[in-house]
Amino acid sequence: MNFVIVTGLSGAGKSQTIKFLEDFGYFCIDNLPPALIPKFAEICSQTGGKIEKVAIVVDIRGREFFNDLFKSLRTLQSMGYNYEILFLEAKDEVLVKRYKETRRNHPLAHDGDIFEAIKKERLKLSELKKQAKHIIDTSDFLPRQLREELEKIFVAGEKFESLxxxxxxxxxxxxxxxxxxxxxxxxxxxxxxxxxxxxxxxxxxxxxxxxxxxxxxxxxxxxxxxxxxxxxxxxxxxxxxxxxxxxxxxxxxxxxxxxxxxxxxxxxxxxxxxxxxxxxxxxxxxxxxxxx
Structure with missing residues (x-):
């Protein structure tokens, strides 16, 4: 079974990514609490091969549950399931612009300072980014260009170049x-x-x-x-x-x-x-x- 952990900065395109992966035949779940990942893997394995490709979005929206992620990934690996991490990011000014356009609140912007929230989020996700197999900067991407990059990686199986x-x-x-x-x-x-x-x-x-x-x-x-x-x-x-x-x-x-x-x-x-x-x-x- 192929597990893809989709994560990264808020506003970098995770929601769009999960839609594209769903188009590619992945069973997708958004914002699953990390502690439930091993149990979910067990459930998928009991479908008799009907679910072979799974994509799970995990990010700081999980709040305190997010801290369970590394433990859950180690458990997943010990159970014999392989996974790869896809990390999405973008420039600060691009993220701010996207938030202003959608009028959504950043999960960490409790005082309304989006730049400070992005800074905190980058720090919180820094270790996860180091473990990512694929890192995509979506700053200059149109939706179709993001889809093309994802298709190269997860459909065509081409070698991914993170730059x-x-x-x-x-x-x-x-x-x-x-x-x-x-x-x-x-x-x-x-x-x-x-x-x-x-x-x-x-x-x-x-x-x-x-x-x-x-x-x-x-x-x-x-x-x-x-x-x-x-x-x-x-x-x-x-x-x-x-x-x-x-x-x-x-x-x-x-x-x-x-x-x-x-x-x-x-x-x-x-x-x-x-x-x-x-x-x-x-x-x-x-x-x-x-x-x-």
């Missing part, structure tokens, strides 16, 4: 993304903005893509940074990093950076990494005003 890579194009005139881990400046490449018949297009369109990629320097850049990322990514994973933001910038964030960010995204995705793409400033620089 979520976000490739972002931007314009320097609008500021460097504050959450960027690695920033590349591609303003050394020819700028299609100064060609009258091209400047109205964006880097998502064929005309601009062809213009940028006909440059020998652009292709050399792509080859070199791809090699760099393939070197860095395993080391980031080894050190426990769960999110990597790669920012590619040009002047306005509409042409060169969009093309190169899209190419890097494609290369990393083709190499089997979990990658997201975001063109932050693609719609901003459409007027005739321009700064170098």
């Amino acid at each position: 979520i890579i976000s490739v972002q194009s931007f314009g320097f005139k609008y500021g460097i993304p504050i959450d960027a881990d690695i920033v590349f400046d591609v303003r050394f490449l020819p700028n299609p903005y100064y060609i009258e018949e091209l400047k109205r297009f964006s880097g998502l369109e064929e005309q601009i893509r062809d213009f940028v990629l006909k440059s020998k320097e652009a292709n050399e850049f792509l080859d070199k940074v791809t090699d760099l990322f393939e070197f860095l990514i395993p080391h980031y994973i080894k050190e426990g990093k769960s999110r990597l933001v790669i920012a590619i910038g040009c002047t306005g964030g509409r042409h060169r950076s969009v093309v190169l960010a899209s190419e890097i995204y494609k290369r990393l995705k083709d190499n089997g990494h979990t990658v997201l793409i975001n063109h932050r400033d693609i719609s901003k620089d459409v007027s005739g005003e321009r700064t170098k």
Whole structure:
């Protein structure tokens, strides 16, 4: 029998995850008191093989019962049942935004301070996170993207890579993304903005893509940074990093950076990494005003 313990930060997507796992054929229970997990495993084993895949959500909503979790997991293992822990997390500001949108109260925000509640929850869950087999940062995920990642792990059986890579194009005139881990400046490449018949297009369109990629320097850049990322990514994973933001910038964030960010995204995705793409400033620089 396959047991998946779904846990993580409040607001990180556990409810959505359990719905997807149910779609994948898992028998799912939300907020089961940890002390009941071994007994529940016994009940499932008595169904004659009718229940082979089980997902249980356990988190700090269980209050004092949550402290029984590690003892219950040891009991589960001693009974001969294998389990794996799926841990969901997200950035603080994303969690706060989600709580404000849903108007729900954080389980630990007794005084209304959500940031302090998230801090307490991270501390309380830190040991559980260390034991997790899968860690997913849902900060930048749409529901369909979360489903795709879960499907890779629990349906296709693909090797899971805990590092979520976000490739972002931007314009320097609008500021460097504050959450960027690695920033590349591609303003050394020819700028299609100064060609009258091209400047109205964006880097998502064929005309601009062809213009940028006909440059020998652009292709050399792509080859070199791809090699760099393939070197860095395993080391980031080894050190426990769960999110990597790669920012590619040009002047306005509409042409060169969009093309190169899209190419890097494609290369990393083709190499089997979990990658997201975001063109932050693609719609901003459409007027005739321009700064170098």
